[in-house]
Amino acid sequence: MSTPSTPIVCPDVVSLDEILPEEPLLMMGAGPVPIPAAVAKANAIVINHLGATMVKVIGQVKEMARYVFQTRSKWVLGVAGPGSAAMEMAISNLAWPGTRVLSIKNGFFSERMAEMARRTGAHVVTLDVADRSVARLEDVEAALRQERPDIVTIVQGETSNTVWNHQLKEIAALAKAAGALVVVDAVCTLSTMPLEMDAWGIDAVITGGQKGLSSIPGVSLIAFSDAAWERVKGRDHANAHWCLDASLAENFWHNAGYHYTAPVSGVLALHEALRLVCAETLEKRFARHLKCSLALQAGISALGLELYAPEPCRLNSVVGIEVPKGLSPADICGHISRQHQVEISGSFGLPIVRIGQMGEQCREHNLFRTLHAFGRTMVDLGVRVDLPAGVAALERSLAENGRGVAA
Template identity: 55%
Template sequence: MTPIEPPKNMPLSEILPATPTLLMGAGPVPIPYQVAQANGLVISHLGETMNRVIARVKEMSKYVFQTTSDHILGLAGPGSAAMEMAITNLLGPGKKVLILNLGTFSARFGELAKRVGAEVIFLKGEDFKPFTVEQVEAELEKNHYDALTLVQGETSCGVKNIHLGPIAAAAKKRNVLVIVDAVCTLSTMPFKMDEWNIDVVMTCGQKGLSSIPGVSLIAFSEDAWKIIEQRNPPHWCLDAKLANRFWSKHEYHYTAPVSGILAIHEALRLICLETLEKRFERHLLSSHALQTGLERMGLQLFIPKEDRLNSVVAIQMPRDLKASDVLKHMLQTFNVEISGAFGLPIVRIGQMGEQCRFQNLSKVLYATGMSFKKFGTPIDMNQGMAQIDSLQNRLDP
């Protein structure tokens, strides 16, 4: 046999753009310098240094999740792995789950639950409207469920589940576990795990936290943990009891993603330093300026203001215009990337973490307006850009 030769040497610099693309889509998002620095380190995953890092990550996560629960775990994996960890540890054959389905990510909970053999019932949202308590209560009265899942911010279409707290209360009243995906919303808008009686909440690095992809966080309530202690899930890596060995007892489970954990440490530290209150204010200010700017330019937003998610804003595509043409032009001309969608006639702009800084906001607003204009949409750039003039000091203190 002919030996397999090494391929031609090609440094990353020949693949990457000369200046980094500005990531203004639905994630990953730009990361702060301190997070990037931390991500460049490798330390031992066991031992005193790592123990101290883990203790701090848990302590800071409690603040960000707004919980006193000690059942906080990190995992090597994307947001979907954290969703799978919730499902595989709490559901299985003989368990029934209600999936509040507003789109791609809400529905993913259902796919995961089917795979572990749970009985899955989808409650479909109407016309991209957030679920109401009445809708959910009507279903909970009809059937007994072991758990209910929902997404705080459905990024696939840009809707916010504005009645999350009351829905969770209605479920808990009936002994139904509440599992929430706060992947894009945590640290960008209020989320109160304990006050709202949430049993499981997960997030991942590359969205609201402004860290790197590949490391996620999950928190369980006491009620959820009692169930977990009785179960042996089919997934070994995602077994919460095994993961807890590392996250609470400093014992080996698998080799932890140390660089990503150091990065998330820094991301959490910066959030604590900024405080949630100020961070929510910054996100709101930036996202509202973006939304007003887009509308004043002449673009139409996909979701009405009252139900609109601020962390990922969906723009309705004008008829006869292809999203891929606009996105390609934006990337090639302005080196700014925003997201397409999962079959819907929209494009999406992220407003998470470092995306809500003055320069990033200005660049994405300008690039979006100019790119739609290029393809014939009537756009008033002056009106659109006038929105953001006064924001510099408030977004980059």
């Protein structure tokens, strides 16, 4: 016998104007990043996802993405989801029960790729790399000989601990020589530092919109090589993921047909983000990112604080800073947000905070505001830092490395 229930009443909520801070937060964490006005404008537009205008937009998105990925491959697709959805599209389309996967693991996100491969039923072996380190080529070569993988996964920039796998090109060459396809997570690195998909022999590259590209979260990109696409199309049973089935996605991204209702506003935003990358050019964009990141690193060091990753493998797009004794990442992130309206990030259990240098974060005015806010936060929390020295080092580095580089 059912019992009478109390009616569900309409909730009493307030508008976003009452929730959001009066002064917009400066997003200087590990993503999402600030977006340019052209991207924001495009994100406010809705068009027919199967109309002629969308077909033209999609064509240009693919053309620009090939430049950013540095590939001539036809097989560029968008993904309605974050960078992790693009990662899962790559893994779930290339791996299945019986597939042998070697995952080079030196942080949280490289382990995520391994876990995604396990969930397909693949046989996964990880090459575990110590924190703040990169894989040695001789260890990679030995693992390839022993495991004989079909697929090798690796991140270019391990966002979690700010380590740059700077021997990606050499690792990819070893994997290709061993007959493996190479899958690369370039979520925080694409358009911030060189990655040459074709020249380096990479078979799948994934990225998110909300980092180096300075687009909105939730719409991502993936590119497959011809060899990878042949494997996608040659599998003998359907992908368990319907939305992430690349063969189905092909219908929309290459045949102007229906897969599901595309996130049209996000695709338009991605178009404008890619257009701005192309207008700047990759060469100038790489130089801007390097210049700004090195200046930030110099400023942090001059404050008297320690950078987390060693210089030879330090990621430029996300800078990790050791948390002073007696504080937690939450203490620092909370204070700088409340008192200075600057957002930075903690990490995944590591004693660090992270400041992003991706896309629109890499502007000189953002650097000065962020470094000052960070230094003042340290002072407020009882840490002795030399804030004038930090700002001076930031200024000096920008001046020394800024010749011919737009800020």
